[in-house]
Amino acid sequence: MLDLKYIKNNLEAVKSGMEKRRAKIDFALLLKNDDKRKTLLLEIETLRHKRNVVSDDIAKMKKAGENSTSFIEQMRAVSEKIKKLDKELSTIEETIHDFLISLPNIPHEDVPVGKDDTENRLEKTHGKPKKFDFKVKPHWEIGEGLGILDFTRAAKLAGARFPLYLGNGARLERALINFMLDTHISHHGYTETLPPFIVNKATMTGTGQLPKFEEDLFKLEGLDYYLIPTSEVPMTNIYANEIIDESMLPCKFTAYTPCFRSEAGSYGRDTKGLIRQHQFNKVELVKLTTPETSFDELASLLSNAEKILQLLDLPYHVVTLCTGDLGFSATKTYDIEVWMPGQDDGGLYREISSCSNCLDFQARRAGIRFRRKDTKKPEYVHTLNGSGLAVGRTFAAILENYQQADGSVIIPDILVSYMGGQKVIHHDA
RNA sequence: GGAGAGGUGGCCGAGCGGCUGAAGGUGCACGCCUGGAAAGCGUGUGUAUCUUAACAGGUACCGAGGGUUCGAAUCCCUCCCUCUCCGCCA
Numbered sequence: 001m002l003d004l005k006y007i008k009n010n011l012e013a014v015k016s017g018m019e020k021r022r023a024k025i026d027f028a029l030l031l032k033n034d035d036k037r038k039t040l041l042l043e044i045e046t047l048r049h050k051r052n053v054v055s056d057d058i059a060k061m062k063k064a065g066e067n068s069t070s071f072i073e074q075m076r077a078v079s080e081k082i083k084k085l086d087k088e089l090s091t092i093e094e095t096i097h098d099f100l101i102s103l104p105n106i107p108h109e110d111v112p113v114g115k116d117d118t119e120n121r122l123e124k125t126h127g128k129p130k131k132f133d134f135k136v137k138p139h140w141e142i143g144e145g146l147g148i149l150d151f152t153r154a155a156k157l158a159g160a161r162f163p164l165y166l167g168n169g170a171r172l173e174r175a176l177i178n179f180m181l182d183t184h185i186s187h188h189g190y191t192e193t194l195p196p197f198i199v200n201k202a203t204m205t206g207t208g209q210l211p212k213f214e215e216d217l218f219k220l221e222g223l224d225y226y227l228i229p230t231s232e233v234p235m236t237n238i239y240a241n242e243i244i245d246e247s248m249l250p251c252k253f254t255a256y257t258p259c260f261r262s263e264a265g266s267y268g269r270d271t272k273g274l275i276r277q278h279q280f281n282k283v284e285l286v287k288l289t290t291p292e293t294s295f296d297e298l299a300s301l302l303s304n305a306e307k308i309l310q311l312l313d314l315p316y317h318v319v320t321l322c323t324g325d326l327g328f329s330a331t332k333t334y335d336i337e338v339w340m341p342g343q344d345d346g347g348l349y350r351e352i353s354s355c356s357n358c359l360d361f362q363a364r365r366a367g368i369r370f371r372r373k374d375t376k377k378p379e380y381v382h383t384l385n386g387s388g389l390a391v392g393r394t395f396a397a398i399l400e401n402y403q404q405a406d407g408s409v410i411i412p413d414i415l416v417s418y419m420g421g422q423k424v425i426h427h428d429a
Numbered sequence: 430g431g432a433g434a435g436g437u438g439g440c441c442g443a444g445c446g447g448c449u450g451a452a453g454g455u456g457c458a459c460g461c462c463u464g465g466a467a468a469g470c471g472u473g474u475g476u477a478u479c480u481u482a483a484c485a486g487g488u489a490c491c492g493a494g495g496g497u498u499c500g501a502a503u504c505c506c507u508c509c510c511u512c513u514c515c516g517c518c519a
Contacts, residue, residue, distance in 0.1 A: 045489085
């Protein structure tokens, strides 16, 4: 959520930010409503003040045994007026709030302007795609061939877009989760958390999933509960509506959780394999920082995520999302895209992590503040999040990059110990 | 799920429908005292919002939301959360 005062003082900058996102916003209406709000508020507070003063007098008169009937009559009328104006005020406040809560964040000046993912800016490339001297297969063929993935039976159990891992597949997925978590907590200084996989509406609103993107979520019927689409949601909200001490910043959390997404509107896209599932595993990184350090922290968060791919020896590149591809809450986002040789007949880079700085956008929604040692005023923290990494897609990338001619898959060195010393996945006998 | 108790400031803990933004304690900050420290003494110590150049002042907030009343932390209703006991359960 943007600060109303900031909008008013920087109207042109805010407008141009919204235009870059191709969002059409009627700011004139907002300003008009805000004026109305202020007028009402002043009137109400004046009346309340009067009521407070006179009520005091009434108390004194009663004590002195004087007759106060006429004042009571007067105040009865005043109270009714207040009640009426109060209703008007809360209506207009609700209107203003609904407006603000639906505004996306302003893209950072460094973000390229563009309409969609074709206009993202390439930042760097790491590693070289391996040359294969046989016809490479997509990961779903490899996985099903090895008997470690079974999409057919998963569909029987749940439906389309659900995974079923078996045997060494399940173990490899778990190995990846442990490897990623261990790396982030032991080498990158994150605190491991294990949050609820279901959260309420307030929590979803805090990070920006609600109110605009309810159709992307799974909601529990008849309850104020939603399945998390990413553990960014619970982790970022840990200190919601709190004022924390400056010494706690930067606050770095990581978690493994399953993630649940309805994938409404993506019919026909990525129908095969692990790329686009209703349920997938992810290790997430979240940071709460001071405003002046958030971009440095974004850079280190990105490198923390990259480290996983480097240790797995998977080729990738990094792009900066353009304004048209930028998420609702973010001011700037780097996507890490991993090389997937088995797809699109010749290979392509696929998003495997998304690292964002949200500035105080989420903090303002969720009420996450901190107090500096030397100043009294609470300030909003900056929030950052990034995948470290999407586990299912990492699994897929390993299958495709480490496949061999006979259909077996070599286990990356770093994972061997997590696989009980096993170095290759052959078809389970 | 059944029965009961409770949610007040950083923490503990008072609080009769008006004099309570809230006693008292504790913690914290600053000052005095001291060679230094402790003790002691003094002062200060929530958030939001509006008016104001500023000083300052107004308004709201005692789990949340409604209601009664001239006036609500205090009375009534609904909901949420915590604790204890019973039941059930991984």
